[in-house]
Amino acid sequence: MSAENMEYLTVALPKGKVFNKAAALFEKIGYTANGLSDKSRKLIITNEEKKIRFIITKTADVPVYVEYGAADIGVIGKDVLLESAKDVYELLDLKIAKCHLMMAVPQKFKRPQLSDYANTRVATKFPHIAAAFFNSKGMQMEYIKLHGSIELGPIVGLSESIVDIVETGTTLRENELEEYAFIADATARLIANRASFKIKFARISKLTEDLRKIVNKK
Amino acid sequence: MCRDKNFLLEVPYGMRDFLPRDAAIKRNVETVLAELFAKWGYNEVITPAVEYLDTLAAGSKNNMEKHMFKFFDKNNRTLALRNEMTTSIARLVSSRMRLDNLPLKLSYICKVYRYEQAQTGRQCEFYQAGVELMGNSDPSGDAEVIALAIKSMLQTGLRKFQVCIGQVQFINGLMQKWNLTDNEQKNIRIALEKHDLVKLAEIVETSNLSSTAQENLKQLPLLHGGEEILTKASAMANNDESIKAINDLRTVYTFLKSYGVTDYVVFDLGVIRDFGYYTGTVFEIYVPGMGSPLCGGGRYDNLLENFGKHLPATGFALGLERLMLALADQGKIDNLINSKENYVAYADGHIAEAIEKALWLRAAGEITELADKAQSFTEAEYYCQTKGYLNLVYLQ
Numbered sequence: 001m002s003a004e005n006m007e008y009l010t011v012a013l014p015k016g017k018v019f020n021k022a023a024a025l026f027e028k029i030g031y032t033a034n035g036l037s038d039k040s041r042k043l044i045i046t047n048e049e050k051k052i053r054f055i056i057t058k059t060a061d062v063p064v065y066v067e068y069g070a071a072d073i074g075v076i077g078k079d080v081l082l083e084s085a086k087d088v089y090e091l092l093d094l095k096i097a098k099c100h101l102m103m104a105v106p107q108k109f110k111r112p113q114l115s116d117y118a119n120t121r122v123a124t125k126f127p128h129i130a131a132a133f134f135n136s137k138g139m140q141m142e143y144i145k146l147h148g149s150i151e152l153g154p155i156v157g158l159s160e161s162i163v164d165i166v167e168t169g170t171t172l173r174e175n176e177l178e179e180y181a182f183i184a185d186a187t188a189r190l191i192a193n194r195a196s197f198k199i200k201f202a203r204i205s206k207l208t209e210d211l212r213k214i215v216n217k218k
Numbered sequence: 219m220c221r222d223k224n225f226l227l228e229v230p231y232g233m234r235d236f237l238p239r240d241a242a243i244k245r246n247v248e249t250v251l252a253e254l255f256a257k258w259g260y261n262e263v264i265t266p267a268v269e270y271l272d273t274l275a276a277g278s279k280n281n282m283e284k285h286m287f288k289f290f291d292k293n294n295r296t297l298a299l300r301n302e303m304t305t306s307i308a309r310l311v312s313s314r315m316r317l318d319n320l321p322l323k324l325s326y327i328c329k330v331y332r333y334e335q336a337q338t339g340r341q342c343e344f345y346q347a348g349v350e351l352m353g354n355s356d357p358s359g360d361a362e363v364i365a366l367a368i369k370s371m372l373q374t375g376l377r378k379f380q381v382c383i384g385q386v387q388f389i390n391g392l393m394q395k396w397n398l399t400d401n402e403q404k405n406i407r408i409a410l411e412k413h414d415l416v417k418l419a420e421i422v423e424t425s426n427l428s429s430t431a432q433e434n435l436k437q438l439p440l441l442h443g444g445e446e447i448l449t450k451a452s453a454m455a456n457n458d459e460s461i462k463a464i465n466d467l468r469t470v471y472t473f474l475k476s477y478g479v480t481d482y483v484v485f486d487l488g489v490i491r492d493f494g495y496y497t498g499t500v501f502e503i504y505v506p507g508m509g510s511p512l513c514g515g516g517r518y519d520n521l522l523e524n525f526g527k528h529l530p531a532t533g534f535a536l537g538l539e540r541l542m543l544a545l546a547d548q549g550k551i552d553n554l555i556n557s558k559e560n561y562v563a564y565a566d567g568h569i570a571e572a573i574e575k576a577l578w579l580r581a582a583g584e585i586t587e588l589a590d591k592a593q594s595f596t597e598a599e600y601y602c603q604t605k606g607y608l609n610l611v612y613l614q
Contacts, residue, residue, distance in 0.1 A: 006378070006506040006507075066509075067509060068337075068338055068509045069338070069507060069508055069509025069510075070509075087510075089413040089414075089415070090412075090413065090414040090415060090416050090417070091415050091416075092415065092416065093416045189416060193509050194413065194509070194510070194511075195504040195505075195508055195509055195510060195511060196509075197413075198380065198382050198442070198484075198486060198489075198502070198504050199380055199504050199505075199506055201442045201443075201484075201486075205440055205442070
């Protein structure tokens with residue numbers, strides 16, 4: 001917190017595959033900064049003229065920065081947003097980084113119906129989303145939280161299934177897994193801190209409308 | 219029994235200690251607020267921290283029950299620590315004060331408890347100061363409560379803040395008029411409460427609404443600004459309920475002008491506090507750089523009915539720890555720290571004079587510490603300095 005906070009608009013962007021697409025969108029509406037790259041060693045990149053600060057963080061941390069108001073707005077995948085269940089405003093579907101959340105199982109041991117997987121183990125990066133999905137189907141499961149390479153779970157006998165995001169399905173196929181149940185679509189979203197949205201309303205709503213025009217044109 | 223010393227030194231999750239400096243600031247903020255509330259004719263009430271769960275649940279907002287600290291009494295009835303004060307005051311007003319003259323103007327400054335993720339300026343145990351105005355259904359009541367909330371900020375020294383005022387009935391009115399199904403209305407309310415504009419657009423676009431209605435509904439959370447917003451909203455208002463909502467806001471604004479506080483006020487019809495609880499004008503106060511509102515409140519005309527006494531009511535609660543953080547951030551904390559005035563020390567054999575001197579200084583209203591044993595002048599000087607006293611009084 002500081003007084004200069006009022007002057008600047010702070011944008012949190014996630015490292016990784018969403019970064020370039022999000023940065024490109026912001027650039028189109030005139031929001032960019034010298035040296036804005038997720039390879040940058042600088043953690044804060046400022047555009048003094050436009051009074052914008054970009055902070056580049058690990059994906060899962062974006063909603064945290066925004067919820068606490070350390071960043072006014074941010075870009076984050078709906079999957080991460082759902083999982084984090086943070087109290088942030090969701091302003092716009094940026095329609096980039098399209099993917100979906102699903103449950104996948106090994107092709108070889110595929111069971112006839114979903115309920116046949118009741119009380120088995122699920123490996124996932126998204127235990128909350130997975131639990132909400134299986135609960136809605138009346139199923140009790142055992143969740144194993146992993147942080148990456150979820151596909152490995154069933155191969156080495158850690159779990160009977162996985163819940164993960166897929167874009168093209170190549171990784172699933174390479175690891176002889178098959179999508180079994182669809183859970184939800186996910187794209188990157190523009191989110192805002194609830195207090196920032198009120199206090200910096202004019203800037204944030206203008207930015208949202210500018211982005212909306214670009215997104216809808218595509 | 220083997221005891222791990224580190225374990226003994228821990229406090230439970232979500233609990234905090236206030237060290238002398240913070241405790242002094244907190245006490246001073248509380249004093250300022252208590253005096254202000256009293257001056258506006260609001261009488262303090264004190265209720266127990268522990269209530270029956272049934273009581274708290276009857277007055278509580280959606281989903282609060284899972285965030286309550288619960289336990290059992292000896293008859294196995296479920297008890298809970300109060301998660302806010304309004305329900306306890308509603309219980310009080312509906313029982314012990316039911317015959318009192320209306321309206322009732324009550325205030326409180328106390329601890330409340332919520333078992334949830336600790337946030338900025340909010341642990342599981344935290345302090346709230348607030349007022350309730352019960353038995354007044356007029357916009358004059360809404361205006362008084364909002365003006366008092368603003369004065370509370372100003373009186374403690376806060377200068378940079380913004381009050382956003384909304385109206386729950388405006389949205390309810392619009393939705394009634396548009397003949398949305400109950401399910402659609404529910405989903406729209408959830409999307410509005412969570413401020414999920416993506417979901418809102420999705421629901422609206424798949425509904426059977428006219429394109430004007432769709433556009434209006436999507437614009438709702440963006441109705442933010444000065445008085446001109448009310449004109450915009452008036453153009454959208456299309457039935458008695460929503461027109462009354464906007465007219466009420468206009469009246470509130472006129473009164474706020476008389477209170478001289480409109481500099482801090484904007485209208486925001488997207489300020490949505492819990493639909494199941496609030497029934498009219500609602501508001502929140504934000505400060506730059508803090509992710510959550512500092513203060514929130516509004517009209518809740520249906521709550522007291524749950525306790526058998528139908529009374530319209532409005533009020534606000536502000537988070538003391540958040541207010542303290544905001545004051546520190548805006549450089550307004552110095553006035554709230556007691557300046558330590560005198561350190562009275564003495565040479566061997568002069569304790570009686572020292573006690574007399576200390577009593578005299580204290581009677582004159584100065585903060586005065588007395589040395590606990592005879593000291594040399596050098597020792598006394600060292601103590602005086604390290605303890606941060608302005609003056610050394612040395613008796614020899």
